[in-house]
Amino acid sequence: xxxxxxxxxxxxxxxxxxxxxxxxxxxxxxxxxxxxxxxxxxxxxxxxxxxxxxxxxxxxxxxxxxxxxxxxxxxxxxxxxxxxxxxxxxxxxxxxxxxxxxxxxxxxxxxxx
Amino acid sequence: xxxxxxxxxxxxxxxxxxxxxxxxxxxxxxxxxxxxxxxxxxxxxxxxxxxxxxxxxxxxxxxxxxxxxxxxxxxxxxxxxxxxxxxxxxxxxxxxxxxxxxxxxxxxxxxx
Numbered sequence: 001x002x003x004x005x006x007x008x009x010x011x012x013x014x015x016x017x018x019x020x021x022x023x024x025x026x027x028x029x030x031x032x033x034x035x036x037x038x039x040x041x042x043x044x045x046x047x048x049x050x051x052x053x054x055x056x057x058x059x060x061x062x063x064x065x066x067x068x069x070x071x072x073x074x075x076x077x078x079x080x081x082x083x084x085x086x087x088x089x090x091x092x093x094x095x096x097x098x099x100x101x102x103x104x105x106x107x108x109x110x111x112x113x
Numbered sequence: 114x115x116x117x118x119x120x121x122x123x124x125x126x127x128x129x130x131x132x133x134x135x136x137x138x139x140x141x142x143x144x145x146x147x148x149x150x151x152x153x154x155x156x157x158x159x160x161x162x163x164x165x166x167x168x169x170x171x172x173x174x175x176x177x178x179x180x181x182x183x184x185x186x187x188x189x190x191x192x193x194x195x196x197x198x199x200x201x202x203x204x205x206x207x208x209x210x211x212x213x214x215x216x217x218x219x220x221x222x223x224x225x
Contacts (some may be wrong), residue, residue, distance in 0.1 A: 042215025
């Protein structure tokens with residue numbers, strides 16, 4: 001399978017704990033995006049990378065959120081001190097470049113109790 | 114995103130019927146992308162439109178972008194239960210922007 005993969009698929013954590021998600025993009029794609037989707041809503045942009053450089057961050061990305069793409073391949077999204085409002089589906093997408101179609105992974109569903 | 118509106122918000126059709134759903138923006142669309150999503154899963158890319166008046170087809174699905182690049186329609190011919198899901202349009206709303214804005218989608222149910 002050469003699509004975008006995300007791990008874990010589901011994560012249940014207690015409020016205040018830290019969580020980390022991983023995204024493996026399509027191998028030749030240099031752009032990688034993170035989105036968040038809550039129930040009944042469309043995805044909302046969080047941040048994107050071109051290769052290893054994080055070039056844009058949404059104001060939705062509070063100080064508790066950090067994303068990395070250390071070698072320009074896979075990316076991680078960490079949420080520190082989780083809050084119940086962080087419960088959502090976290091989606092990763094990748095593309096070959098600007099204004100190209102973005103291919104999405106299956107998402108990581110986070111539940112904060 | 115409040116910038117993109119889907120209509121209708123939900124649609125129930127009998128298998129074999131044709132249907133059209135729309136995505137409307139108050140701003141110029143810099144790239145319009147149609148996706149399909151099953152509940153609890155990721156988005157599946159369907160088609161991308163960039164030029165005003167552009168039309169693309171894949172299997173039984175046809176998407177169009179109007180000349181003013183502020184509205185797109187998605188037409189499904191002879192619907193099947195496999196077409197059921199949530200159809201989302203995503204768009205660049207700022208020239209040079211790298212992220213997509215999404216509407217809340219149209220939920221399609223196809224009754225066998």
